[in-house]
Amino acid sequence: MSLNRRLIAAGFVDVDRAKRFMGAPELASLSEEELLSGFALSADPDQAVLALVRLAEREPGVLRLVGRGDRSMPLFRLLGASEALAEFLIRHPEHVGLLDREPDAVPTAVPPKRLREELLRAVGADPVDRAPVAAAGGKEAYRDLRVAYRCWLTDLAVRDLCAADPLEAMPLVGRELADLAAAAVEAGLAVARAEAAERFPAGDVAAVRLAVIGMGKCGAGELNYISDVDVVYVHEAEGVGDERAGAIAASLASGIARALGTPGIEPGLWEVDANLRPEGKDGPLSRTLDSHVAYYRRWAHSWEFQALLKARFIAGDAELGRAYEDAVAPMIWASSERDGFVESVQAMRRRVTDNIPAHEADRQLKLGPGGLRDVEFTVQLLQLVHGRVDESVRLRDTTGAIDALSEAGYIGRSDAADFDAAYRYLRVLEHRIQMVQLRRTHLMPVKEPALRALARAAQGGTAAARPTAAELAEQWQQTKKAVRQLHERIFYRPLLATAANLSTDEVRLTSDAAEARLKALGYVDPRGAMRHIEALTAGVRRRAALQRQLLPVLLGWIAQGVDPDAGLLGFRRLSEALGESHWYLGMLRDSRAGAERLCHVLANSRFITDLLEVSPESAAWLGDDKELTPMPFEQLWQENASKMRRHPRPDSAMRLVRLNRRREMLRVALADSAGLVDVDQIGRALSDADRAAVLGALRVAETEEFRTTPRATALLVVAMGRQGGREIGYGSDADVMFVHRPLEGADPQEAQQQAQRVVARLGQLLTQPLKPAVQAEPKLVVDAALRPEGKQGPLVRSLESYREYYERWVLTWEKQALLRARPIAGDDELAADFMGLVDSVRYAGDATPHEVTEIRRVKARMEAERLPRGADPARHLKLGRGGLSDVEWMAQLLQLQHAARYPSLRTTSTREALRAIAAEGLLPAEDVELLDRAWSLATRIRSATYVCTGRPSDVLPRTYRDLEAVARWCGYPHGAASRLEDDYRKAARRARHVFERHFYGFET
Template sequence: MQISTRQLISAGFDDLERAKRFLGDKELAGVDHAALVGHLAHAADPDQALLSLIRLVPHAPAALELVADPRTAPGFLRLLGASGAMANFMIREPGCLEVFRTPAPERMAGREAMELRAQLLRAVGADPASAIPPVAGVSGEEGYRVLRVAYRRALLSLVHRDLGAADALEAMPEVGRELADLAAAAIEGALAISRAEAAARFSVEDVADVRLAVIGMGKCGAHELNYVSDVDVIYVHSSERLDEELAHTVATELASGISRAIDASGTEPGLWEVDANLRPEGKDGALSRTLESHAAYYGRWAASWEFQALLKARAIAGDAELGAAYEAMVAPLVWGASERDGFVESVQRMRRRVTANIKPAELAHQIKLGPGGLRDVEFTVQLLQLVHGRVDETLRVRSTTGAIAALSLAGYIGRDDARKFDSSYRFLRVLEHRIQLVNLRRTHLMPHKESGQRVLARALRSTLGIELSTAAALLERWGETKKLVRLLHERIFYRPLLSNAANLSADEVRLSPEAAQSRLRALGYVDPKAAMRHIEALTGGVRRRAALQRQLLPVLLGWIAEGVDPDAGLLGFRRLSESLGESHWYLGMLRDSNAAAERLCKMLSNSRFITDLLEVSPESTAWLGSKKLLQPLGYEALWGEISSKLKRNLGPDQAIRLIRVIRRREILRIALADGAAVIDQDEVGKALTDNDRAAVRGALEVAQRTEFETTAQLGEFLVVAMGRQGGHEIGYCSDADVMFVQRAFAGSDTQAAQEQALRIATALGSLLGKPMVPAIQAEPRLEIDAALRPEGKSGPLVRSLAAYEEYYRRWSQIWEQQALLRATPMAGSEELAADFMEMVGPLRYEQAMGVEQVREIRRIKARVEAERLPRGAEPERHLKLGRGSLSDVEWLVQLMQMSHAKDHPALRTTSTRPALAAIAEAGIIPAEDVALLDHAWSLATRIRSAGLICTGRVSDVLPNSWRDMEAVARWCGYAPGEASVMEDDYLKATRRARQVFERYFYGFED
């Protein structure tokens, strides 16, 4: 039957003409070509499979029987298309085709280690059941050949089963285990040959007296070997009768003989390199040492990386008793290694060096060493094991997949992260296996050519259950895997918790009562017994939450202690943890986030205000793990949320409650962002202002809706922000300085409109300021303050626009004109807002300042200093009204604005710092003097906000108590113990600012 071009293309052939020519070859006479092409479609590389079949048939006619049988043909041809090297082996050893008589099971079934050992020992003429050590019956070239052939026969069986597995990712660990056991069996056979050879140089008795154990390292020791890989080993020997020098000479000969049997040139090619460079002192060290010599080296001279390597150490061949003794000797060293100074950092540096040493031409093709490759997974897993495994024995496993499972089960890696890490690692290993199978060569590079990538994609297609039929699809999947692995690696491998945990003693990590209380006292906890009760409440039990707390608390206790009040911080942490209960994200975030845990600990022990708010809104803790979530919502976003809730037709009490909950939530977000240094001081003021503006607008809508349910709307209403509210520079829990403006509709009764506006203004203040039922815990209430209206508290609460215009034209005083400098529409009618701002514009910026007006401003300022400063308050320490503080800077700025804004439009701003910048730019006050004013104003603002954040109390005075001063200093960015430095900085800054203030405020003439 003639095979069409379409059939060949469908089967995956690239060279169609050659395929047709091969199908017509005499070796395939009598073969059903259609059936053969159909079976070849199972091969990753049908061209290679057909070529190998043509080459194989003259040497092994039985191949045609395998091709003719529909049960055996797919598996046989799949192997021929996956590995040209295996095809070459079958040409050399035709009898091994018997492997394919049994179809491979869909689920990978591995062979036992003892079965493989026995098979390879028998191949070299050694009795597996004989007394240890077994000695080969053949040696030299013939011994090497039969050992290698036996190895490759067993390997062929494994490849057949691996390629036939329905799920390559599931089969991968079992494949790696069997490859490691097969390598161990080969070394056992090589040692038997080596003993036979050594007996020709030394006496049989001397050779038999030397006990040699072969310790598998790396992937072989971990039971996760590649198809082609160096097998890393360490040799250890002992002798009861021989002197030390002779025993060492014999052991060295035995070890060298193993390498010759495995990899020396011969009629049957070598298997792989036996690499002993991980031994003490590397290439410069003795090839084999006694157990005592190993112990002495590791106890005195070993580097940190050597203990990381020993994590995989496993006796694989030779004297089992001696091998077990070696494992027992190194185990305490491995699991205590993380306590060495700088251990975590040294492992991290090593990983960076591995990446840096990759050849630039290979970097984009590296599956193993490059970013997002196998090494990222392995280093991450090993570091976690070494840090936490010293007290958690469940982590003491050698294989990477087994370690990932153990780390997940114990909570050191989140379940989702573990699942992603595991599946990514398996995918990368399967890629590596399929690439190495082609030529049975040690490589970790993605094929450069598209044809090679396409073959690799086909090799994965049938076993991964996903469509990877093209090179592009393969590269896309690989790229996604690399990104995911790199993301997980950077997030977990560089966890600050790892370095901190490694610096603790084992007793401290275990939180044993004696060690914990001693450490708590040393850290500065005032009541260690109470702290222990909190710890016991958090860590008691066997649930995953308790296990995670036991991991976290040894480190968190230190971070909490870095705050001013560790006892309060730990209590806050306990309450927060109990509130969040079984929330899956909370402890995982603290474990995984580079910043969240430290941020939370320091805020809990430094800020009573934040602690109280977190206790009633514990879910907000999630923001600490993301700079994006910490970013304050802008006014438009806040108003959009509030307006959507108001559309639900809620009653007034329900509606205002929701508005106030949103405001409280956003104050907490702003405070957390402030404490985490995600936003600066100016952004804090703007965010708080936007938050208040949205709340006032929402409350106004509730008040108007309630009013208009019983009375028709008679006019427009406007809330104007004044003072620091208008300047977008308020602090936490600042009052809202406002004025109320109304304008009656045409045809409405003006008196009735005025009375309606008064009711709305009164309701607005009540809605925002009165206690809620049920109470909103820890709510920073917003007080409406209309004292800056014309005539102050003695004037009408609400005026019409016309009344304002007449008042300012006929009777306004200079302080009222000054107050308008900060006027900004806040909520209400946009048309009325535009008309009001048009009316006040000339009043604030275009009025001429005469000598009498300047004198009046000075007089009022002096009166404020004399009358409003609290009795007994030290002027140097008052943040708002003290010398050189907020009031001085703001009054000077406002005087400059009223005097020069007419000629300098840049001065027409409601905010202090932009006005200062404009004053300097215009040359009104020298830039160096403006810088002093700006620094004093900024520091006073920061300290004033910090006072509330840290103590939970509103205060305008620089703290006197050490604890409060220290907490405020830390919030302001000073280092621990620098409370007095902050105090000195503030007093110095305000003293200099006062000098500038007096020079220009009292020396100013029009």
């Protein structure tokens, strides 16, 4: 292979330049092979070759490190990754020995104590009492301090760059950078004291105790390679006046900044930034501890407590520093109780994003969407909200805090792992970008060579792969997307704001405080409720820990229901059934909609609570509106058919069909509780679930029959009544008629008997008990009372029998009943023929005066005889004045009179018929609206009664508790039971007036 190709393979961009430098006299003693194998380890070989030539010129001994296998790695990794540190070694070639080491795959940390001792010695200070012992001039001390600092920085950079897994090493690197910065501040303070003694009496300077509090990344122990070091100063003095002590403390603070940051022969390290102090730039540079505490108690903003989360003593007087930490800690962890705290933190994050310059937005590693700030703000907000009672999350560093939040259950394990990996990756990129020039930057490079060098610098020192610029860009984009999604899901988690608004006693759930709160919330049996709480929160398992966090919020939501005690019991049973299910705990923690909906149904619906107990996994739907969308009939039947094919045994197949129906009833009820479906959608969805069950039962019954007996007939199930109109409620029976047609050549009597056996078996299959049984679950009772001749007639007739009957004997009420006939299961050809017969009867022509009179007579008789004894006609939803029967009979009378002329009236739906009646001008639109309102409200109340109590009822509830529950279910606010009653009475009264005027033909 030619040299050019070998240079390209090694990663060089400018091949001609590389050849010139490799041929330089300084490198003449090295072979091409030794050089190329070394430069292949470099992130940027073009940069590394120039640095090597210049370094060899100053210190030829460095060439001993080339061609030594792994021991060459530190040299080439550093020269190819950091031009600034290479320049440092060129300025100070006496420290080239830092590169002569065996690289560690897993780097070890230098103890903080050693770093302090070394940097204090560098400025001539005693590491024990930190007092300067040398009279060196300020500039020389500055130089010595900075050189010593950069020696240790170079040592750390080598360990970092040679680590096998930079992501694993990242927390150690950040911690050591913070420790090194703290040691530099300590040494800078020693120099500052020597300088201050030249301006103030030495005794006064010695009497002023100064503590330096690290903030931001330095305080957190996760510093960058180059960053402002945020600090706060606190001082105390004995025997020195306040004004003099403040002046001396300010002088010491200024001296630290000069020692570390002013220009000099050896460049400054970084800026010491004290702008996070009370009042910022407008406040004094240093304050006493009492002054700090007074400010934070009275004047501090929410963001200042967020900043204090990272506060850590790093230099100066240790006793005073610890006292500062102890004084501010209670205020930090109580800060989330401030009004609007969570919202203010969220708003601050949005402001940071909004203020990014447009030309930087797509390059920001730190501030942009999906950047480091998204991780840090999310973690800090969770810590501040939950850390007031949970000390396990009171950590300063981000990676440690993520792990603690995950262990405590505040972040899901997978989310925490993703967050941690993304944060480490972004920090490694930030470190490598800053390492090049040791400049404070958070922008991704743009040019391809720089991106490629960054990709190589970010990989492990022993990695053989050579990632490309495109691969780096792709991984960065994926990381940003993942971080942003996690940030938006967790940082804007509504439960955070709710939890933050609770008092500390409420959050802690101590026995006395909890019982008092439970009683105040409306729990009738607070001691019983406490037993449930203790059962839910006992132990050290993850579920118990999460329940301890969430229950203070959930208890309040459960208490908003009509029966908080039953709601809490239901919550306990559901939680015990689901155990450690990650999705359940995650929904409670991450989805306000899911958690609040669950509390709502448990405290308001006996029906749903019972169904959830036997189908607890269905609670997952509450957190996702899509899962609450009712399944259409086609999908339900396809699922039933598939399961029946896999389970050919009749009992197993029918059990699955029944379970599917129960599941869909639960789905509809949950969607109803969430306000996602209206009256019409509920009726259609429940009817579809019943239809799929009836069709399944028919298939099972036919399969059983035809296994032993040849098929002699085709069967059809026709829905009638509200089932035919797809307007049923949760407790409705299935009104049906059965039709059969003997097959060609079959004995008619045998066909009739076979049809009767199948129909009888169908009814049994639909009502046989399920295991586990649910008391509130309505069985699907098949009611064929609307067949010809009613209960006196045969249960099933042949098509020809129906034809003969309708041609000769049909009664007016039977024509009326046929208005709602709809085929739901059985033979399609038979269905078409039968519905043709039905249409010829129900839409035959205008009802005769005799038929109209007969309909009126039957209705009046029904009102007089069928209304239960003692029932209040104003409260009976079905048969009472202005109830469902009035509206439906009004619509059906008009259909019988006009459907032959107006096709729009040919519908089985009451509400569709009413709309057609208004459109055709058969009734005034305002009268139709009154009828529709009464019908809809009665239907809604009927369903709500069943859902809330678990019992069917056609009467407006009388007890306040039941009426309140129904009112809540119908969308009324708390305490509006009487309003619901008034609204229904008014709607029914007005509908009755319309009914009497148009049905009976007289004014009231």
